[in-house]
Amino acid sequence: MADNSNTNLIINYLPQTLSDEEFRSMFLSIGPIKSCKIVRDKSSGYSYGFGFVDYEDEDDAQRAIKTLNGLQMQNKKIKVALARHGGDAIKGANLYVRNLPREWREEEVHSYFEPYGKIIQTRVLVDPNTGVSKRVGFVLYDTRSEADAACSALGGKNPPGSNEALLVKFADDNAKKLRPPPGYQQHQSHHHSAGYSNRFPSPGPMRNQRNRFHFNPMGQGHPGQGPYSQAGGHILFVYNIGTDADEKLLWQLFAPCGTVQKVNVIMDTGKGCCKGYGFVTMTNYEEAEYAIECYNGYWLKGRQLQVSFKN
Incomplete structure (x- = not known):
């Protein structure tokens, strides 16, 4: 995609179910476009929730920002802004953040991390039953160097009004370091099913996940x-x-x-x-x-x- 900083837009918080055609026609309604794409996983086609639109004309790009930024789509408000480049430099720029203040949502995380660089997207995990924050989030920066700066500056630091230091690290590192230990879940058997649903009625923050066993109704006998x-x-x-x-x-x-x-x-x-x-x-x-x-x-x-x- 041509990198024209005045016509190339990045669009965040897209609903996962939005099709390429719907995405295209929405932005085409503003004016002629050179190219557009939702960024997807290459093997599965799954949408990562953001995309790029490159307009023929700068005025149309500006009008798209004014018209469509903040538009409510399904359960999300999309964000439309100028993109500096086609998005390849965001690889490895995703931070994993733990110990967030319980009342923080995407907006608060965004403002706290924003001084260190351009943020593509923030996410806070919440319990789907209660809507209560799990105090864990992700901050995706435009470049790896910006993510590095935020990691160094904010890791181990207490956010305003909190007596607990943030744990900040690269999300990619989690995938490498936190694979299940050898032998994890090898001790499951059918007696774990008795009364299982009452044993942990609501997940507690202090529990060490890697020492928990989860009953697997398939048992061990279905290798295929x-x-x-x-x-x-x-x-x-x-x-x-x-x-x-x-x-x-x-x-x-x-x-x-x-x-x-x-x-x-x-x-x-x-x-x-x-x-x-x-x-x-x-x-x-x-x-x-x-x-x-x-x-x-x-x-x-x-x-x-x-x-x-x-x-």
Whole structure:
């Protein structure tokens, strides 16, 4: 994509379900465009929630910012601004932040991190049942050097009004360092199912996730089912999603927790419906861990989900 700083726009907070055609026609309504694209995962086609539009004319680019910035789309307000370049330099510029003040949402995180560089997107994880912050977020900078500066300046520092220091590190590092330890979840057996749903009624912040066992209703005896491993990904087993579940449901549930590479709903081909379980592959271990924290024991349409790392 041509890098023209006065006509090239970056659009953030796009709904995951927005199609390329819908995206294109929305911006074409302002004026002629040279090119446009939603940034997607190459293998799965999954939208990362932002894209670029390059207009023929500077005035149209400015009008698009005035007209469409802050527009409510589904459950999000999109952000439209000038882009400095085509977005390749954001690789490795995503920060993982822990111990955020409980009342902070995207806006507060954005203003606290903004002095260190141009922010592409911020995200705060919240408990879907209560809306309460999990005090964990992600800040994606325009460049790696800006992310570096923020990491050095804010890591270990107490935000205003908080008596707890922030933990700030590169999200990519989490994927490398926090893979499940050898032997993780090898001790599961069917007796864990008894009374399981009452054992952890609500996830507590002090619990060490890596020492928790999650009951896997498939047990150990089905080596052929499901995608066991994927390069660079962490696979979650999601049980009790119901016979009417489809892949879109899993995208919608798990995308807010982090980067989802792919989803796979297991179908009963004879009956033409879901067998009641599926798999979600997430890029970062820390995000996968939080997806378990979010959704294991979560009630969905009267059914209690069971979510665990796949053996």
